[in-house]
Amino acid sequence: MKKKSINIKAFHAEYKKKKKVLGPFIKNIHRRKIKGLRTLVNSSSDAVWKEIDCTRCANCCKQMTPTFTATDIKRVSTYLNMNRQEFIAKYLEKDEEGKEWINKKRPCQFLGNDNLCTIYEVRPYDCKGFPHLRHTRWLDQRQVFETNMEYCPATLKMIEMMYEMITGNSVIHK
Ligand code: SF4
Numbered sequence: 001m002k003k004k005s006i007n008i009k010a011f012h013a014e015y016k017k018k019k020k021v022l023g024p025f026i027k028n029i030h031r032r033k034i035k036g037l038r039t040l041v042n043s044s045s046d047a048v049w050k051e052i053d054c055t056r057c058a059n060c061c062k063q064m065t066p067t068f069t070a071t072d073i074k075r076v077s078t079y080l081n082m083n084r085q086e087f088i089a090k091y092l093e094k095d096e097e098g099k100e101w102i103n104k105k106r107p108c109q110f111l112g113n114d115n116l117c118t119i120y121e122v123r124p125y126d127c128k129g130f131p132h133l134r135h136t137r138w139l140d141q142r143q144v145f146e147t148n149m150e151y152c153p154a155t156l157k158m159i160e161m162m163y164e165m166i167t168g169n170s171v172i173h174k
């Protein structure tokens with residue numbers, strides 16, 4: 001299947017339409033008895049990545065921020081020939097809880113005009129795994145998925161597929 005370009009405006013409209021059903025579904029998914037959860041997760045994640053090409057989206061890089069671990073900061077700053085302090089002062093700030101380093105601005109300063117990451121080979125660990133659709137503790141990620149599906153077309157698609165497989169219903173006919 002040829003991967004399609006992602007129209008972010010249309011995606012936001014789709015999210016608004018589906019969140020009333022998918023929000024409560026993912027929030028409470030741990031209360032359901034689900035047979036073969038891992039198989040459902042893997043098959044829906046595979047199906048999502050057959051359709052979605054992140055290089056035609058980059059919405060996470062535009063509207064969200066990764067967290068930077070100490071190792072990320074060291075690796076990326078070295079790559080950019082900067083020292084740790086310079087790198088932090090130029091690009092980062094603490095999150096609201098004062099715990100994690102995050103980007104000062106959005107879109108991410110490392111996103112190129114071609115929608116590609118300019119530090120791809122040394123990008124933060126958080127970016128490498130995002131959106132964590134096959135997370136090993138999948139049910140524990142439910143709140144993260146609920147947040148991410150507002151920004152990430154792959155996550156919205158995955159949660160919708162899970163909904164349809166588990167309930168046997170279609171989201172839009174609900
Ligand atoms: S570091 Fe790269 S992959 Fe991560 S948010 Fe920035 S542009 Fe996107």
Ligand code: SF4
Pocket residue numbers: 052053054055057058059060061130131151152153154155
């Ligand atoms: S991870 Fe999600 S938001 Fe980021 S580029 Fe891929 S589909 Fe878009």
